[in-house]
Amino acid sequence: MSDAHADTLLPSERMRERALDGEVTQIHRGQAYAEEGDTFDIDGVTFEVVEVTDRSLGDMTDEDARKEGARDLEQYKEMLRRSHEEFEWDDDSPIVRHRFERV
Numbered sequence: 001m002s003d004a005h006a007d008t009l010l011p012s013e014r015m016r017e018r019a020l021d022g023e024v025t026q027i028h029r030g031q032a033y034a035e036e037g038d039t040f041d042i043d044g045v046t047f048e049v050v051e052v053t054d055r056s057l058g059d060m061t062d063e064d065a066r067k068e069g070a071r072d073l074e075q076y077k078e079m080l081r082r083s084h085e086e087f088e089w090d091d092d093s094p095i096v097r098h099r100f101e102r103v
Contacts, residue, residue: 028064057095077089
């Protein structure tokens with residue numbers, strides 16, 4: 001177990017705030033930024049990474065999108081398009097899910 005960096009795992013201030021509020025409990029990234037058992041702090045509150053899973057964009061569901069703070073998968077896709085220049089959704093693109101819980 002080691003310390004992960006909240007700024008790396010949750011790259012936006014808004015995502016970190018929503019994690020503190022319990023609205024965001026996971027994030028998918030293009031690669032693994034933490035391992036199961038790693039901890040990170042946001043404003044003095046500790047979180048533990050409880051699952052790190054290799055997936056593809058095509059595995060994403062509305063439930064996954066809601067756990068990342070979106071209303072549904074369509075809104076999640078739109079958020080990605082706005083956040084990443086030249087982003088194209090490809091169901092086969094590999095991603096890594098990081099699930100975390102407040103300790």
